[in-house]
Amino acid sequence: MKTGKNARVMLLSQKLMLGSVILVFLTIGFTIVMVLRLNLKLQSHRIETTLHDLGEMVAANPLVIQAFKEDQSSEELILYLDNLIKGLRDVDVITLADMRLRRLYHVNRSRIGENFVGGDEERVLRGERYFSRAVGxxxxxxxYFVPVLDAExxxxxxxxxVASLMTNIASQRWEIYEAHFGALLSILAIGLLAAWLTARGIKKSLLGYEPEQLSKFFLERDEVLNSLEEGIVAVNAAGYITLVNKAAGTMLHIAPGDLRVRLLDDIYPxxxxxxxxxxxxxxxxxxIILGDVNILCNRIPIRENGTLLGAVAILRNRTELTRMAEELTGVNHMIDALRSNSHEFMNKMQVILGLLRIGEPEEAERYITGIAREQSDVIAAVLQKIQNKNLGALxxxxxxxCRELDIEFNLVGSSSVPAVSRFLAGNAFVTLVGNLVENAIEAVNAKAKGEGDREVSLLVHEDERSLMVTVDDTGEGMTPEEIEHVRQGGYSSKGRHRGTGMRLIRSVLESSGGEMQIDSEKGVGTSITVCFTREGKL
Known part of the structure; x- marks a missing residue:
């Protein structure tokens, strides 16, 4: 295998096949060698047994004894011995010889009467029985040599x-070799096929990835999950925890390692x-509330091919989310307020500059005095009723x-808000009122000028028992279907921000326990009342 940047990584199928080959040669190969040795010994023993038993049987045959007495073999004996040789695979030669070494029978009839060949016959002439190897x-x-005795x-x-040719023995041995090596190759082929099928099955279960890739993805997944601010807890189908990221451990005040192999419902029901x-x-x-932490939880089942494998819980710190959302939306409304004031201020500055250029300083002075008095009256009226500085600035x-859009804005005289609300945080207050008023402005501005009154009225009143915010507008109004759609936080046809604002308003209501009532009539206008009470009811 290559090393360095160009190193080639072995695939799972290649590893399993290589492992199977090694396993076959180490285990099956060793087994086949041992079985082969045993079969070769059994073959040798079988041949010796056949030669021994046949030699003893022939030596005791009366026809054989008669042939030695008559010094010649009868035709009946010759046919009998020929059939024995033909019927036995392990026997190639049967020879009958007298004490003078003259053959009385040979498988090759032309050699009957000739002298015995081999040079290993001395011991049989002394009456011994034995095995020998020689060239005949x-x-x-x-x-195998067997002496023949006169019965009397x-x-x-x-x-x-009785003899077996070594070529015959070698031929039988090759058949044994072929059978065993054929079995070895067959087992090897089956092993490779099984390895390939196993690798294919494993790779399928690994979604087509190699183990090295999956290991890399696992490490990358852990890094990604632990970098998230949301807490993630996964469980299997039995409810046992299988995964916990760092954020979840922090929210739940338990180290991620301590949560594994435990039922999530037992720890946090x-x-x-x-x-x-x-x-x-x-x-x-x-x-939900976990300890001292306000949590927003999503629970999502995990499925594969319709089978439920488990579930994952995504935990978000609701207090932190609310704080960020309120800060963001509050700042946006304050920026809008500053932009409107800046735009109005520039318009008035241009009027003053114009009066000075045309030589009317007295008129400019009267204009400035009037603006100052008007602004002082407006600011004083607002700040007298609205002591919350952020809300007042908004x-x-x-x-x-509204003045830019030629819309009359009325702050109802009975409005009253303390510096610090008992029911809403400052940013939440700005978010709520800002979005209600902005939605009303957009609804009125959607009407063409001259089609009727263009008014937006606001009542904000807070006492020890409740906080009530009512915004009325003379826009086109909504149908009951549109009211329900807006109430659920959906988009409205009244403008691109109306639905978004309603979702933010709904979020404030849910987090602070408020309720909202919408009254609207098509072609007349809309009135929205939001109330926060100690009992949580309008």
């Missing part, structure tokens, strides 16, 4: 040799992950914005 008239042979005198009258596993339905933006900006 037909070639190299494995022989018990004297040796000749001997018998408030998350209610068991309900998602039972129903198989997701649940979004569910508010309303002054909205008034300037």
């Amino acid at each position: 008239s037909l070639g190299d042979q494995k022989r 005198t018990q004297k040796e009258i000749g001997f018998i040799v 408030q998350i209610r992950i068991g309900e998602t596993l039972a129903s198989g339905e997701p649940l979004y933006n569910n508010g 309303l002054l900006g909205k008034m300037s914005h």
Whole structure:
């Protein structure tokens, strides 16, 4: 294998196939070698047994004893011995020879009467039985010698040799080799096929990735999950925790390693992950309290091919999200207020500059005095009723914005807000009132000038028992279907921000326990009242 940048990584299938080859050669190969040795020994033993048993049987045959007595073999004996050789694979040669070594029978009839060949017959002439290997008239042979005795005198009258040619023995051995090596190759082929199928199955279960790729993805996934601000807790189908990222451990005040192999419902039943596993339905933006942390929780089931594998809970610090959202939306409204004031200020400065250029300083002075008195009256009226500085600045900006759009803005006289609200944080207050007023302005501005009154009225009143905000506009109004759509936080046909603003308003209501009532009539206008009470009811 290459090294360095050009190193080639072995695929899973290649590793399994290589492992299978090595395993086959180390285990099956060793087994086949041992079995081969055993079969070769069994073959040798079988041949020796056949030669021994046949030699003893022939030596005791009366026809054989008669042939030695008559000094010649009968035709019946010759046919009998020929059939024995033909019927036995392990026997190639049977020879009958007298004590003078003259053949009385040979498988090759032309050699009957000739002398015995081999030079290994001395021991049989002394009456011994034994195996021997020698080269006879037909070639190299494995022989078994048996002396033939006269039944009456018990004297040796000749001997018998039963032999198997070494070429025959070698041929049988090659058949054994071929069978065993064929089995080895077959097992190897089966092993490679099994390895390929196993690798294919494993790769399928790994979604087509190699183990090295999956390991890399796993490490990358951990890095990504641990970099998220949202807490993520995954469980299997039985509800046991399988994954916890760093943010979840921080929110739950438990080290991620301590949460593994435990039931999530046993540790934090408030998350209610068991309900998602039972129903198989997701649940979004569910508010829960974990210890001293206000959490916004999403519960999502995990499925594969319709089978529920588990579920994941996504946890977000609701307090932090609310703070960020309120800060962002509050700043946006304050920027709008500053922009409107700046725009109105520039317009008035241009009027003053114009009066000075045409030589009317007295008129410019009267204009400045009037503006100062008007602004002082407006600011004084607002700040007298609205002691919350952020909200007061917002309303002054909205008034300037309405003057730009030729819309009459009325702050109802009974309005009263303390410096610090008992019901809403400052940014939440700005978000709520800012979006209600902005929606009303957009609704009125959507009407063409001259089609009727262009008015927006605001009542903001807070006492010890409740906080009420009412915004009335003379826009085109809404149908009951549109009211329900807006109430659910959807987009309205009244403008691109109206639906977005309603979602922010709904978020403030949910987080602070307020309620909203919408009254609207098509062609007349809309009145929206939001109320926060100690009892949480309008």
